[in-house]
Amino acid sequence: MSRPFASVRARATLAATLVVAVALVAAGTAVLLSLRSNLLGEAGTQAERSAREVATGLAFAKPYDDLPLDVDDRPVQVVDEEGRLVAASEDLERISGTGVDAVKPQPAATARDGGDDDDDDAADDDDHGESLEPGEIGARTTVSDGSATIDGDTEDYRFAAVPVETEDRGRLTVYAGAPLSAEHGAVNTALTVMLIGFPVLLAVVAWVTWLVTRRALRPVEGIRREMAAITASEDLARRVPVPDTHDEVARLASTTNETLTALESSVERQRRFVADASHELRSPIASLRTQLEVAAAHPELLDLGGAVEDTVRLQRLAADLLLLARLDAGERPADARVDLAALAREAAEGRRGVRVRAEEDVTVAGSRGQLERVLANLLDNAQRHARSAVEVSVRRDEGPHGAGGGGQTAVVAVADDGEGVPAADRERIFERFVRLDAARSRDDGGAGLGLAIARDVALRHGGTLTVRDTPAGGALFELRLPGA
Template sequence: DGDTEDYRFAAVPVKTEDRGRLTVYAGAPLSAEHGAVNTALTVMLIGFPVLLAVVGWVTWLVTRRALRPVEGIRREMAAITASEDLARRVPVPGTHDEVARLASTTNETLAALQTSVERQRRFVADASHELRSPIASLRTQLEVAAAHPELLDLDGAVEDTVRLQHLAADLLLLARLDAGERPADARVDLAALAREEAGGRAGVSVRDDAGAAGGVTVAGSRGQLGRVLANLLDNAQRHARSAVEVSVRRDGDLAVVGVADDGEGVPEADRERIFERFVRLDAARSRDDGGAGLGLAIARDVAVRHGGTLTVHDAPAGGALFELRLPAA
């Protein structure tokens, strides 16, 4: 028929009665299929770039909106860094997604950092104040002695020097603890250490409740643990009326050392505050008699560094009972 389009043919054999076997050929042009392919190709060539541009634009809008809170967090952190104002906080979006959790975690980190910096500043200020008193007293005595040797108070100068030495040692120990110094891994017999620290102290008795069971041994620094017991005994003797008792026992996997006195005890509202640095509940007590308020803070820090705890409760005799709990070796 003169049509030059591609055709698709099918051949079907047929058996007839009058003409025998015949083959019937049927064909149809492929112009419709070729037209559909050309139309699809045209649509793809024109529509794909348009679709790609639309998808890119939508992706940019969605990404920009999603990252807008992140940019706000970045700007606020840059402002905090520039101003050194740790009291500021980054904005928390109300989306309840990962970005909101990131902002909340950032604010928690800033709060912890602010607390640490404020604690360090307060510590430096308190340390400077505590050091100023013995240094000024010692300087005054030395200046008086230089002008009038006959007025030299040698005993007072020695007491101020010793107090200054003890305060400096406490500050150095706290600095090492804050720096994360790991305690030694030596075996320490708490009962023997308690008897050693209580020796020579009037009115102090030691009760070993685990002696028959092989004693109570912990792993740690003998010097630091001895410092804890010494500080607890000093505190107990300052507040006791007549007697102080040290008890050593095992409680499961824990070694427990108790230091009890028969004084007035510690009010429940102050049982955590007494472990803060430079805190003295008795404001009328002088620094010479009551110390600088670092003993219990050092004791708790050492206990925590050894994986234990230090708490205060009511003693059976009505005073205060300080309990040191450490993992038994």
């Protein structure tokens, strides 16, 4: 596997693993918080139940010794409104979190003489200012967290404080605790499972992502290898394999093959163009060289007119080749407004047998020089094949033009009274270096680039160039361009 594709696999695997890791951490955190909240709520409920059970006994004026203070080894404190501990679980050795640190009931005098002001404040706070009738238990419960040591065992507890109004002992507050060991154990167990399970799950996700990415990128690697082989061999006839997956990779392979087909066609067209251009250049160059060599040996035999004529042919052919090269390179035409009627009259001026019929103000957007070249090439072709007359017409057409459809279209038609173009050759004549009259001399027929240039320019301007027969049997070339 090459480095670029291995890097893609690594990045995809890392990204998938990170996404899953973030999701797992978020979900795990939510689960732990929810579990802890539920267990704390359950512990609070148990503590409140124990506190209300003791408060019920106090409401019925039970003695302290008859209260259920030692049920399930849970810490219980009963505090009067002065903050004095009046009853507590028998084995309670230490307590924190209730606001009253005493673990043994205190005599009344001791409580009054040496009572803790903080305990008084805590008792006052626990009452919440709730007004109660004698024998009534407070509806509101205060919950707090702390710890306690019972019979040598220290644990964390959740404490519930419940006020109760008695007839003979005044306002009392009952503190009862429920152990948090179940909550701590459950949370720790869940955390342990997550710490062990999450890495395993992430490893599975990474492994599966690595395998899936490898399988997904295997066709891409096949495409890369074939493209590398094509580049090394320069054989544009080869094609990359198209997988049967009907997905993005398959479409990539199909598009690559279409690009290779277009590239092969372009290269082949360029090869033919270079070969044809070399062939066309060989004749005037050879003729000019012959004349110059004869003139060098026999100055009196110099055919100056023929040399000038060959030089002009070379100049025109070079200009045609340069224009075609610019068109092939995708040169965009200028965006100037061109009056086709005026352009047609200028192109026909000085040509024998050419008549122009033009509507006024038929304008298009484009390159004046290139459109002038199109008209000149069409007129040259028409005069070459006409018996006696050539007619040029310029008009507006409200119908769709060939490239865009819709809107006003400018139409330039060049008709001759010659023999016309056979239906089988009406597209072939627009190919480069094609001349239908095999018996025609090169001097009279040109290089076969005029119509090819005309169509290429028309296409670059968003239009079309077609040919059909006139009613009289001659050829009618029709240039359609979108109106400005």
